[in-house]
Amino acid sequence: MNQRDPLKRVLYIDLSRKSFWIDDRVDLFERWLGGIGVAVQLFKEEAPKNIEPLSPENPVIFSIGPLTSLYPLASKTVALFKSPLTGNLGESHAGGRSAIAIRLAGYGAIIIKGASQLPLYLVIKEGEVEFRDGSALWGISNANTVGRILREAAIGRGIRTIMRIGKAGEKLVSYAAVITETYRHFGRLGLGAVLGSKKVKGIIIYGKHSIPIQDKKKYREIYDRLYRLAVGSDAMKRYHDLGTAINILPLNYIGALPTRNLNSSRFEGAEEICGENIAEKKLARRVACAHCPIACIHIASIREPYPDEPYFYKTTFISYDHELLYSLGSMLGVKKIDDVLRLIDTVEAMGLDAISTGVCLAWATEAYKRGIITINETLVELDWGNIDNYIQVIKYIVEQPNDFYGMLARGTREASKHYGGQEFALNFGGNEMPGYHTGYGAIIGYSIGSRHSHLDCAGYRVDQTIKEPPSPEEFVELLIKEEEWRQILNSLTICLFARSIYNVENIIEALKPLGYNYTEEELKKTGEEIYFEKQKLKLKLGFKPEELKIPSRVFETPTPHGLLKREYIEEALQHYIKLIEYKTLQ
Amino acid sequence: MYVSSHEVKRLAILDAERCVGCQLCMFACSRRFGDGGLAKSAILVRSVGGIERGLTVIVCRACLDPPCARVCPTDALKLRKHGGVFLDQTKCIGCRNCVEACDIGAVFWDYETNKPIICVHCGYCSQFCHYKVLGVEKTI
Structure with missing residues (x-):
């Protein structure tokens, strides 16, 4: 690798001591490229023995790769940590501006370890880490609000990443997500809970570095070629046109769309909640991750009237993808677009992983209908498509008002181990x-x-x-x-x-x-x-x-x-x- | 590949509403000098208070009577024919007056050289704008 490339720099942040330092780890980046390759090695170093997922010893590693910010479509950040959901290695990837921000702040990887006593948020720049008091942000009910506050709190508009957790992360829900740039997520395996256990409400990363290139002429040649391939390819057009939601109809057609807790593999509401229909009726905007021309992020808008006053509306912008339409749509028997979007919006506001949340609701609905659990546990009735109650249940998962919700907040594996219904608890390795x-x-x-x-x-x-x-x-x-x-x-x-x-x-x-x-x-x-x-x-x-x-x-x-x-x-x-x-x- | 600045063309925002926020224009602008990153970029795409509210593109609009040039104490910013300015690096003392004077926010700062980044209206960025947000137009 180019020895002048700042990729080799690893930023270590110790939350317990409120200290940070930077190491040159050219050894790791030479051998393992970056991203997951380097993250695995860093994790081994940081966690030499087995550790508890929600303990200060659990390191959170963010890493990016040599192509990041230099070529299009290489703008993912890898996060590695021990997962509170599976009790094993947690790996989650997110786009947005996160990878570019890390790269241009002059790092190849960032390691966050220890835990803070008080809530805080981090502001990371080149050679500088601020540990800012986050007490005023802790407990805010909607993660979008946290994003709005953090936007005003730091520099770097347009070229920074703002990662944050919602209330689900604070309350240590095992499948709490980390949200970045409003519509992208480290969704799976509970990174939100790990940051919550460290009392990290948000992480802002900002940078505007140059990345030195060894062969400048050749670089531009290859860049142009990859760019033309990207904007000219059919595969990419698919992601731009309808996004991943394009999958709903074909999967339903071949009988592969999990429906009502996989009691069926076809959903009678597929025509309604499919990518084509949402695009036609609700699509408001398509946006892209930094340095990616594809713009696969599809954002729908819904307008809801306030019941107490005529002509008084709120308009909400909600991003949707195949996995969300499945987990919060077909899997729960939700047939109306607005209903699915409202569920997605609730999941976003709480800062949860959409797939795990949907599958947890689906398991709970079936368990309830079979009488394995009763209203004493669930506090509200559960039925396919009853979204007002589903919204309430999502809030209960976060608040955990009783033992049942405490268990459901740990995922379908743990909940079914305790209450029964393992045969229809749809998880793999947790x-x-x-x-x-x-x-x-x-x-x-x-x-x-x-x-x-x-x-x-x-x-x-x-x-x-x-x-x-x-x-x-x-x-x-x-x-x-x-x-x-x-x-x-x-x-x-x-x-x-x-x-x-x-x-x-x-x-x-x-x-x-x-x-x-x-x-x-x-x-x-x-x-x-x-x-x-x-x-x-x-x-x-x-x-x-x-x-x-x-x-x-x-x-x-x-x-x-x-x-x-x-x-x-x-x-x-x-x-x-x-x-x-x-x-x-x- | 470049449009020579002597042909007096101007980078134009054709329709900012079409912008998806991919920022390829920003990377292209910096890449003109051969390296990667964003240190040399004279264009910025950012959200208007969160991505849900849309995006805005900030770049020099080639003012006919540019305030940035008026406040330059060393005459480092020279008027360009039919709008905009050139930067004479040798004269610039890095005072940042030009940054302050541009209400659009289109004079960016190069922290590596401690000099302003001035759009030369070459149009290279527009070649990577797949969504036709940016274009080049003649000033006459």
Whole structure:
């Protein structure tokens, strides 16, 4: 790498001592590129033994990669921490301006450790960290309000990131999110609760650095090529036109859209809550992450009248995506666009992960209808599509007025362990299910993926492209291969939507002017190594692959590949365990 | 690739409402000098009080009687034919008067050289504006 690139600088922030320092970690960035590759190594250093997710010892690591801010579509920040939801490694990625801000403040990674006694927010600039009193922000009921206050509190309009937690993070809900630039999130696995446990209400990062380029001519050439590819590609056009919400109708058509806690894989309200219909009736604006021309962020507006006065309205702007329309729409039997958007808005205001929240509500609804839990626990009646009560329940999850909500705030795995209904508690490794019931690839992927997310290895995509599934062993190997390659994308913090543009050849070319000379083989090898480093770390943090449980509901509701067989998936998991044990012992 | 400044063209905001906030224009502006980042950018895209309220694009509008030039104590800002200014780096003493004088906020600051960043209306940024927010127009 270019030795003058500030990427190698790691900012350490100790909240307990209110101190910070900067280390040159060229060793890590040379070897592991950046992003997830470097974050795994930093996490190993910071947490040499097993730690509790909500203890001061849990480090939060933000990292970005060499392409960030130099090329388009590489504007993701990786966050690594121990997850209060799964009790294991937590990894979450967000876009917005976060990655660019970190890069141009002159850092490749930021580590936040310790905990503050009093609420605070951090203002991070080049060579400077301010620990500002956040007492006045603590307890504000709407996370959007916190964003508005922080916007006025610091410099750097347009080129800073403002990360913040909502009340869910303060109240340590295991799936609390971190919101950045209003519409982007470190959504999954509970980073919001980890920051809440450290009493960090917000993080503002600002920077305007130059990044020195080794081969300036070549850099501009490659840049222009990637830019043309990005704005000219069909794949990218899809994300720009309708966004990820484009998936609702086709998934429903093939019978892969989880509906009413996966009692069905088709939703009769799909035509209403699909991307096409929302775009036609509600789409107000499309916006982009910094340094990405695609603009996949779709923002709808809803106008609601106040009941107490005629002609008195409030207009709210709400961003939507496939996963939200699934988890807070089909999964809950919510059929009206405005209703889904209102639920999304509530989740945003509280600062929760939308997928986990929706799946928790879905589990609770089914448990309630089956009489496993009663109104004594839920305090309000639960029924599919009853959104006024769902909004109340979301607030209860945050406030936790009784033991039941205290449990529901820890996710479906913990709640069902306590109350029953594990067979329909749709989580994998403790993380709630994403919106694809496409077949074996999806289920195996959720189970063996490092984050227990559909994004780890995209099994749901494989399901949609193959006619017949291969053998369980082959399927596992195929998915691991994909996850290995994605470690490269996630170390260069390339948006996964741009994976077809950043193929091996283009990545190698893009790295060259920055002083990296990789062959295809070396790059793939590095991906493989990062994958196994991460798997090893998971095992060290207590991950027991042999204890992975698949909720039986998965086998009761048909997929486009028919009803799934438990034996097939068990064979696949056995093979995965064998491979992991073999590799991690090496 | 550049439009020569002698052709007297002006960077124009064709329709700020179309802006998606991707900021590729800002990166392009800095990239003119070969390096990455935003230290040299003479254009800024920011939200108007949160992304939900929309975006605004701040860039020099090539004033015919530019206040930035009027307050320059060393004549480092020279009038450009048909609007706007050029910066003579050798004369600039980094006093920031020009920054204060521009009500649009379109004189940016280069913290690395401690000099203002002045838009030269080359139009390079507009080549990366996929949404036709920016364009180049003739001043005559």
